Amino acid sequence: MGRPRTPLLSKDAIAMAALRLVDGTGEFTIAQVADALRVRPSSLYNHVSSKGEIVEAMRSLVFREGGVSREGGLAAGDSGPWEQTVRAMLRRYRECFARHQRLIPLVTAYTVSSPEVMGMYDELAETLRAADVPDGQLLDVITMCDSVVFGAALDLAAPDEVWAVDQARSPALIAAIQQAGSGRQRSDRAFDLALDILVAGIARLADGA
Amino acid sequence: MGRPRTPLLSKDAIAMAALRLVDGTGEFTIAQVADALRVRPSSLYNHVSSKGEIVEAMRSLVFREGGVSREGGLAAGDSGPWEQTVRAMLRRYRECFARHQRLIPLVTAYTVSSPEVMGMYDELAETLRAADVPDGQLLDVITMCDSVVFGAALDLAAPDEVWAVDQARSPALIAAIQQAGSGRQRSDRAFDLALDILVAGIARLADGA
DNA sequence: ACCTGAACACCGTTCAAGT
DNA sequence: ACCTGAACACCGTTCAAGT
Numbered sequence: 195m196g197r198p199r200t201p202l203l204s205k206d207a208i209a210m211a212a213l214r215l216v217d218g219t220g221e222f223t224i225a226q227v228a229d230a231l232r233v234r235p236s237s238l239y240n241h242v243s244s245k246g247e248i249v250e251a252m253r254s255l256v257f258r259e260g261g262v263s264r265e266g267g268l269a270a271g272d273s274g275p276w277e278q279t280v281r282a283m284l285r286r287y288r289e290c291f292a293r294h295q296r297l298i299p300l301v302t303a304y305t306v307s308s309p310e311v312m313g314m315y316d317e318l319a320e321t322l323r324a325a326d327v328p329d330g331q332l333l334d335v336i337t338m339c340d341s342v343v344f345g346a347a348l349d350l351a352a353p354d355e356v357w358a359v360d361q362a363r364s365p366a367l368i369a370a371i372q373q374a375g376s377g378r379q380r381s382d383r384a385f386d387l388a389l390d391i392l393v394a395g396i397a398r399l400a401d402g403a
Numbered sequence: 404m405g406r407p408r409t410p411l412l413s414k415d416a417i418a419m420a421a422l423r424l425v426d427g428t429g430e431f432t433i434a435q436v437a438d439a440l441r442v443r444p445s446s447l448y449n450h451v452s453s454k455g456e457i458v459e460a461m462r463s464l465v466f467r468e469g470g471v472s473r474e475g476g477l478a479a480g481d482s483g484p485w486e487q488t489v490r491a492m493l494r495r496y497r498e499c500f501a502r503h504q505r506l507i508p509l510v511t512a513y514t515v516s517s518p519e520v521m522g523m524y525d526e527l528a529e530t531l532r533a534a535d536v537p538d539g540q541l542l543d544v545i546t547m548c549d550s551v552v553f554g555a556a557l558d559l560a561a562p563d564e565v566w567a568v569d570q571a572r573s574p575a576l577i578a579a580i581q582q583a584g585s586g587r588q589r590s591d592r593a594f595d596l597a598l599d600i601l602v603a604g605i606a607r608l609a610d611g612a
Numbered sequence: 613a614c615c616t617g618a619a620c621a622c623c624g625t626t627c628a629a630g631t
Numbered sequence: 632a633c634c635t636g637a638a639c640a641c642c643g644t645t646c647a648a649g650t
Contacts, residue, residue, distance in 0.1 A: 196650030197614040224643060236644080237615050245643065302511050302557065309570070316573035323575040332579035334593040338600065341554020342547065348511065349546055361521045367528035370541035384543040391547065394607060395600030405631030406633040433624060445625080446634050454624065 202233055205241050209251035213294060216252070220296040252294075253301045257310035260290030276325035277393050280339075283318060284392075287343050288350075288385060295351035302344070326400040335396060342392060346385040350378070411442055414450050418460035422503060425461070429505040459517060461503075462510045466519035469499030485534035486602050489548075492527060493601075496552050497559075497594060504560035511553070535609040544605060551601060555594040559587070 211230040215222040224245060228235040242248050291298055318336055327335055362368050374380045420439040424431040433454060437444040451457050500507055527545055536544055571577050583589045 195615055196648090198650095201614065203614080223641085225641080234616055235642095236617080236646085239644070240614050243644095299508075299511055302508055312570045313572070316571060316576050319571075319576035319579055320573050323578075329578050329582050331596060332575065333583040333589070334596040336576075336579070337558055337590075337593040338551065338554070338597040341551050341558065341597065344557070345547070345550020345554050348553070349550065361518070362525060362528075363521070364525035364529050366532040366541065367525050367545075369532075369538050370528055370545070373538050374542040380542070381546075384546040387540060387543040388547040388550065391600065391604030391607075394604055398600075398603060404634055405629090407631095410633065412633080432622085434622080443635055444623095445627085445636080448625070449633050452625095 203231060203237060203241050205251050206255065207231065208238055208241055208248060209255045212248050213252050213255060213297065216297050216300065217294055220299075222248075249300050252297060254310055256290050256294050256297060257314075260286065260293070262286060262290055262310060262314050276321050277397070279321050280318070280325075280393060280396070281389050283314070283321070284339055284343050284389060285385075287314060288346050291347040292350055295347070298344075298347050298351045302348070322396065325396065327396060328399065328402075331399055335399065339392065342385075342388045346381065346388065349384065350381045412440060412446060412450050414460050415464065416440065417447055417450055417457060418464045421457050422461050422464060422506065425505050425509065426503055429508075431457075458509050461506060463517050463519055465499050465503050465506060466517070466523075469495065469502070471495060471499055471519060471523050485530050486606070488530050489527070489534075489602060489605070490598050492523070492530070493548055493552050493598060494594075496523060497555050500556040501559055504556070507553075507556050507560045511557070531605065534605065536605060537608065537611075540608055544608065548601065551594075551597045555590065555597065558593065559590045 208227060208231070211227050212222045215226055215230065224235050224238060227248070228238060238248075242251065315336060318339060319332060322332055322335055323329070359368060359371050362371060375383070417436060417440070420436050421431045424435055424439065433444050433447060436457070437447060447457075451460065524545060527548060528541060531541055531544055532538070568577060568580050571580060584592070
């Protein structure tokens with residue numbers, strides 16, 4: 195066939211096709227992506243150099259789609275109360291992956307931080323510093339925020355049977371599971387509670403406790 | 404060759420060989436495991452039914468090795484202050500994976516909960532209930548503990564370059580990165596801080612705040 | 613510059629055949 | 632019951648050949 199007059203592929207097009215596959219099945223294959231784009235597998239290598247690069251492209255795509263990389267109305271310069279800023283940022287961060295839950299295990303495998311994520315950390319750092327968190331603990335707090343967001347996202351991706359009653363043996367855990375709601379609602383509520391605890395903890399640090 | 408008089412393989416032997424590979428390279432292959440055990444790839448299928456089952460076997464092995472599944476001196480019946488019990492449990496949980504950091508992304512892919520992990524959640528639930536955390540929030544708190552532990556373990560597994568100064572653009576983040584120590588120490592300190600925040604937050608819940 | 617077709621080394625898994 | 636050898640369908644990746 196030779197070269198087409200206008201390119202059939204692009205990195206973003208590849209990422210979008212792969213993301214659609216991951217959303218649907220939790221996995222993707224070079225051959226499947228090529229099929230979806232009506233192209234031969236080897237053609238992809240004119241635009242990406244490995245399967246891992248496609249994963250990175252998907253991560254970047256998801257962040258751009260969620261508006262995390264943009265300098266939006268919640269940027270560091272915002273003069274509002276830092277609690278609300280932090281809550282909004284972490285919520286937005288989690289929301290990105292809430293829409294693409296099955297991507298989470300894939301990006302967890304590589305912990306490379308794309309520029310989009312770094313921009314998010316920059317914002318968070320500015321906000322926390324403005325809230326008087328000591329420099330020496332800034333990175334630790336950010337690490338915990340990251341853990342909570344990623345944990346919440348993973349929790350969101352997990353099938354409902356994670357908390358299977360029949361596996362639990364203690365009365366306390368059985369009661370807890372029975373009180374809990376269904377998948378998405380429970381996960382959202384758990385995240386809200388985590389944000390409460392996080393913000394309260396940060397406030398204590400800022401007060402020099 | 405035919406059947407040997409005494410079996411050459413067992414599930415645990417396979418898991419141990421695979422774990423050694425993962426510890427060394429972050430990956431494992433059926434062929435590699437077979438080679439390490441001086442056996443043919445197809446032989447493994449007399450003891451496990453898939454590659455995924457080997458991952459599960461590794462998870463189980465790591466927990467047994469770390470003593471998480473045992474009913475140890477820190478069991479639910481312990482009458483000491485709940486803060487210390489919670490701290491010790493989560494620390495022990497994280498420690499399991501600290502010794503096998505590269506296993507983390509693999510077990511994160513499947514979120515199946517083995518009996519060993521469930522036993523850990525049972526203990527945690529009993530402790531938190533005894534500490535007067537309301538039933539309705541028990542599972543949310545457990546979810547957050549899980550997030551923090553897994554996040555800390557992932558953080559431990561990540562290469563040092565996660566927080567690459569040259570990627571950061573804000574003064575606050577650059578300062579934070581420069582103040583932070585090296586890999587293991589920083590990660591340990593971050594986890595300690597997370598435990599502080601976690602325990603303080605739980606205490607607030609228990610007080611009915 | 614960009615798509616193709618053929619080829620490469622490797623992958624996980626199955627199963628009849630051996631003892 | 633348990634290891635083997637051969638086979639299967641598939642995998643990611645490379646590269647000379649085409650336009």
